[in-house]
Amino acid sequence: MIRIKNDEQIRRMAESGKVTGRILEELEGFIQPGITTLDIDNFVEEQIRKEGMIPTFKGYNGFPASACVSVNEVLVHGIPNTAQILKEGDIVSVDVGATHKGWVSDAARTYAVGRISEEAARLIAVCKQSFFEGLRYCRAGNRLTDIGHAIQVYVEENGFSVVLDYVGHGVGSKMHEDPQVRNYGEAGKGPVLQKGMALAIEPMINEGVAEVVTSEEDGWSVRTRDGKLAAHYENTVIITDGNPLVITLGSADQSSIS
Numbered sequence: 001m002i003r004i005k006n007d008e009q010i011r012r013m014a015e016s017g018k019v020t021g022r023i024l025e026e027l028e029g030f031i032q033p034g035i036t037t038l039d040i041d042n043f044v045e046e047q048i049r050k051e052g053m054i055p056t057f058k059g060y061n062g063f064p065a066s067a068c069v070s071v072n073e074v075l076v077h078g079i080p081n082t083a084q085i086l087k088e089g090d091i092v093s094v095d096v097g098a099t100h101k102g103w104v105s106d107a108a109r110t111y112a113v114g115r116i117s118e119e120a121a122r123l124i125a126v127c128k129q130s131f132f133e134g135l136r137y138c139r140a141g142n143r144l145t146d147i148g149h150a151i152q153v154y155v156e157e158n159g160f161s162v163v164l165d166y167v168g169h170g171v172g173s174k175m176h177e178d179p180q181v182r183n184y185g186e187a188g189k190g191p192v193l194q195k196g197m198a199l200a201i202e203p204m205i206n207e208g209v210a211e212v213v214t215s216e217e218d219g220w221s222v223r224t225r226d227g228k229l230a231a232h233y234e235n236t237v238i239i240t241d242g243n244p245l246v247i248t249l250g251s252a253d254q255s256s257i258s
């Protein structure tokens with residue numbers, strides 16, 4: 001069942017989203033060669049708690065950290081740790097959720113560590129832009145699968161693969177609510193989008209094959225089957241009567257879409 005949010009609930013989610021978006025924007029300046037993935041997690045947790053909010057991921061299904069930090073061929077759900085030191089040329093995605101007065105925002109970005117290859121930069125840019133291609137369809141009266149269809153078309157036109165095993169989701173008082181938001185498929189199917197729906201739209205794309213495998217070692221990290229790079233970009237989006245509200249953008253991205 002898709003739960004429609006009222007104005008007060010959306011207000012709380014937006015307050016949370018403002019913090020999530022700001023943290024992800026600040027990570028641009030924080031991420032550099034020589035830091036560990038746990039340094040990123042510590043930064044994220046400190047910033048969330050400083051705002052009086054709760055890191056949604058911590059303890060979620062037993063996940064041990066406040067952020068998922070996924071390096072290079074790891075697509076999602078990387079566990080931050082002290083042993084993993086970022087080096088020049090890596091790419092790293094960071095996924096963050098914050099709970100504010102019971103309401104959640106969820107967002108992710110993929111970052112360059114120092115100078116990266118042209119292909120890696122293109123993967124990151126295509127992943128981000130594919131979100132905005134999907135966003136055009138986030139309007140009341142459209143159908144849910146219009147979003148994923150637009151994402152898939154854009155990603156594949158650019159020569160990359162859409163991951164089929166992981167999808168976006170509704171978000172609200174819980175991090176994962178109905179509906180599932182696929183990043184692929186035919187347009188014109190699924191529920192009609194309505195004012196008050198809140199969706200975490202999160203393209204996950206691979207440089208090579210679409211297939212991914214979950215690490216047997218830690219039971220969490222999901223990596224590309226062929227070991228090539230993966231990227232992830234996510235925002236929490238509210239459907240309105242007019243333009244969609246993207247509540248987890250940092251100030252730079254906010255001004256570029258308005």
Ligand code: MG
Nearest residue numbers: 106200202234
């Ligand atoms: Mg999500």
